[in-house]
Amino acid sequence: MAKFTFKMPDVGEGVAEAEVVEWHVKVGDRVEEDQHLVDVMTDKATIDIESPVAGTVVEVAGEVGDVIAIGAMLLVIEVDGEHGGEASEEQAEAAAEQIEDEMSDEGEAETSEPVRAELVEAPSFNSDPLPEEKDSPPASSGRTDAGTKVLASPAVRQRARDLGIDLAEVKPAEDGRVRHGDLDAFLAYNASSGFGAGGTARADETIKVIGLRKRIAQNMAAAKRHIPHFTYVEECDVTDLEVLRAQLNAARGDKPKLTMLPLMIRAICKAVPDFPMINARYDDEANVVTRYGAVHLGMAAQTDAGLMVPVIRDAQSRNLWQLAREIGRLAEAARSGKATSEELSGSTLTITSLGPLGGVATTPVINRPEVAIIGPNRIVERPMFVSDGMGGERIAKRKLMNISISCDHRVVDGHDAASFVQAVKRLIETPALLLVE
Structure with a gap:
């Protein structure tokens, strides 16, 4: 067995350091060549870094939110054969090329966890919403009598949970998707049933800013x-x-x-x-x-x-x-x-x-x-x-x-x-x- 030290590759644009956003491996994990190891961020671009070798992770540098300098140790992998030591020049160049591909103007490579964004348009008296994302299935909770899932956005689901409403009981006004307006109509029609009371308290959260x-x-x-x-x-x-x-x-x-x-x-x-x-x-x-x-x-x-x-x-x-x-x-x-x-x-x-x-x-x-x-x-x-x-x-x-x-x-x-x-x-x-x- 030999140990391979993989250093933080050069992410280009004169960047001297990168922040660890998310680790996808931990000490003791077996990784394969080209396996996704970690997400790092520089400026406003999130980049996924892949392993140049196969082996077992024996050490990682820092936790989520830590900043690692370019060229500093990122992680150590125990490999079979004679691949120990630090990353070779060819492997470093390969890692850098992979990152450059992700940051290229062509935008063909996605980040490890795509950011969902809605463009905030100027005043929207009659502004049209942006088209729905086609690749992501709509979030749903609750089922109809036929056993199918109710279509609704995460915000609508959370509001329904806070109000104690079963989405399967709400009839959507159009295209089968429950919206906030449908919840409002349900609340108005069922006011005598006690819906609309204050929500329950949520548990405290501690969230690291990264x-x-x-x-x-x-x-x-x-x-x-x-x-x-x-x-x-x-x-x-x-x-x-x-x-x-x-x-x-x-x-x-x-x-x-x-x-x-x-x-x-x-x-x-x-x-x-x-x-x-x-x-x-x-x-x-x-x-x-x-x-x-x-x-x-x-x-x-x-x-x-x-x-x-x-x-x-x-x-x-x-x-x-x-x-x-x-x-x-x-x-x-x-x-x-x-x-x-x-x-x-x-x-x-x-x-x-x-x-x-x-x-x-x-x-x-x-x-x-x-x-x-x-x-x-x-x-x-x-x-x-x-x-x-x-x-x-x-x-x-x-x-x-x-x-x-x-x-x-x-x-x-x-x-x-x-x-x-x-x-x-x-x-x-x-x-x-x-x-x-």
Whole structure:
């Protein structure tokens, strides 16, 4: 028997260390060549590392959450024959090539545990949800009289458990899947039966902050620690914009359906040339601000693991349909865990929204080293005074939306931020201008 020391391979991009996210083997386990050993994370990419040899694990380096330097011992495997010592140059290169394949722009290799993500789109008065993931079977609990499982999302199942409702007794309104609205209807109809009482207390949990959640914590803390934020909020009338969106969708043919997000991005990109300080990044160590000509727009996306920011490259050069198609592609890449490191980096300006959760106003945190982040809020209907076309005014129902922008006060002055949002507002409230090149 001989011992083989497998070192942390070079994951590229000048990275000096990687965090252990999950071990798939332990001391005493028998492993085969090319078997999945461990998941490590660098920046926002999770990489699975495979064994270059077969044998028995006799030592592992660190626990989940520990950071291991490139070239340091990752684990030791006891192998048969004459394969002892440290990893050979060929084996190290093979491991590095395997990692480069996983991080390549082609995105063909999935991470060891794909991150499920839902792109958080801009205000969603009539926004369409992203398509359901096809490869993952719907979660279910409970069975019907015929013995088949009830279709429902994990959130709906948890709510039903908290309320003490058997999902098999709930009749879905459409496509056989129980949704929150079906639970609401069930509760209303069966109010006299005692449903709707307070839920039971859950057991306390201690959760180690690792992986993407740890990176988010570090980035958010750094952003708030280094950046003097200020937030400006303005109200916009999006009634005509929603009419335009409906008209474009009615004549779209085989083009992707437009949500509010491509229209918002179009307005932002048309306003940016007059306010170059908004589309910029600040290197506060070198005291250098880089103002970008192209808009590489990041879109905040919520996943089960935490926040991700896929990037639309050259957003200013894409029309509404191209933006819609790219949004869908990036959403699918994030949902399936195939978003590459390039697709998750390099943004010059970010847009973030809570989607249907909305909110009257938000104070988003800047995606450092950018200097601004834009947060559209929920669309609401309210009465407003509008022109009656004869020099007077009348009261009409209008669709209104607040736009929030947080800026780095070291780089962006309050007047500049307000002027930029006013320019975006003019485009939104006169939507025909969005179609003019």
